[in-house]
Amino acid sequence: MIKINDYIPIVGESVIEDLRLLAQKLKGISIKHINSTSAGGGVAEILSRMTPLLRDLEVDVYWDVIRGDERFFEVTKKFHNALHGRPEKIEQADFDIFMENSRKNINEIDTGTNIVFVHDPQPIALISKKTDNKWIWRCHIDVSNPHEGVWKFLNDFIVKYDSIVFSAPIFSQPLPIKQFLISPSIDPLSDKNKELPQETIDAVLRKYNITLDKPIITQISRFDRLKDPVGVIEAYLEVRKYIDCQLILAGGTAVDDPEGIQVLEEVKEKAQQDPDIHILLLPQNDIEVNALQRASTVIVQKSIREGFGLTVTEALWKAKPVVASHVGGIPFQIKHKYSGLLCHSVAGAAFALKQLLNSPEYAKKLGENGREHIRNNFLITRHIRDYMLLFLSLYHTEDVVYF
């Protein structure tokens, strides 16, 4: 089990001391996280790592998961897509299914802690159990352009919470409750981000027949139109006219996602058997993702929409130069020309890639800046600190709080 002190070599002792100071201020306050799944997905991943660390800091924290039938999760998937701005047909029956499942959870889930911390829309209706305790709703998704009907439905619940948390300023909405900005984070000690021995990296490259004889451009993402893998190939083909390089497109398997399979076919067609384009269908294997990122010369993330873009965080933490779209939470991580290059188009991505491949010293500097930016702002220790501050903010309304 990883302990909070294991992070001292990465962030320094004084940062951990600050966490201990904050934890002391939370003595006597119990907190419960509630989300919709205990495994799979970014929320479960962060809670599974953060909860033991908070306990190690002696914070009285719990984690519970709601239940729902298949129809419920189909509806919440539709809500999720609609909130991301995708056209979805939402009917009254969908809201009814949502409420029917929510009622069961309201009856079953204990929300008697001092603070209840609800993640994402699935458990949002639990707010009807609010007594004199404090409730926070954490919105992990991009709601910069949400489906009006779904947002209106959720809004009736949201306004009953004490505070809401978004991942980027662009997601904030005019609301009568306090809104806080807390970015997600990565865990530098997880399999996806920890240091790897060169032999491990080499073994992964051998497994996928990738050699290091030419620079590697990589995008790690599931095969989804919003990640624009076809656009990445177009940018690579532009770069290829001038620089001999190779491209890795690596993402999760798409067996149960019909649209994913279709996108994968489009990607393969676009790649046209180019031996320097490696399309890798990776099963959930964090070490392999880590190795591919570390072996890359440049990482690209040409998303059309993005929540926060943790693949960018992961790449920057590995001190890689990154070219990424100016969408969602990405500009928060990359300040153009300081810690990476931002783009708005295929042509822009291609130009930035050429710059980085032709100027390795510049690329190195951006990567180093990126790593320090992540160290200061987007590691799990900062995330833990922000959550503890958020808990304290529920009891202290002033702008400057003295202890």
Added chain:
Amino acid sequence: MKESIKAKEPFRFYTRLHLTELTGLRASTLGQLSSLIKKVPGSCIYHHTHRFLQQHQYLSPEPPNDFAYWVTEALSEDELGEKLASIDTIQYSSIRSLRDKIADTIDEYLEHNRVAELKFSRLGEEFYFIKSKSFLLPTNYLVYDLREFVDVLKKVTLDSIYFHIFEARLRLEKGKNDFSNWIETSLGDTALANALSKLDPYTFTLEDLRKAVIRIIERRLSE
């Protein structure tokens, strides 16, 4: 090496941690930016003129403020961006006066560049007004002389350095930084206090600022 004088009152190191609060206010033109700058809470102005110091400690020794960055990057108004970036924050002893200077700089520019008011930022690249909520906590570090002081200075967080140098001076309107204040009043070393006061902290990264303060004190200790 000179023997360290014991202080009349010990120095307690504090740490300053902040939570970022969203206001829901956004600007997409210079006119909107100026008008909102005049209305938003002081903690917003503070956030946008000091955030860079904490979030980008490694980038440049002269961190721009958010207004300068946005005007340059989102509106391509480089000349105004330069004017805003070069506002000498150290000269302003209150958020109020800093706010006035920023708003006046934008208004004056608009007066001479009418066409600039017609520029809109791209969708999604608007300026979002954010404010900082500060939590001040005493650390366990308590020191009685300069030697102990410099030893602790080497290990406290940058948040602590930040609090004692920036936040104490401007947001809490204490006039001078906490280090100079303690060295002068409790140790009676006016020369050293003045040497620290003369540093322009806005032209250092926080880590370099820590090193500069340590260097000045160690030099004093070795005299």
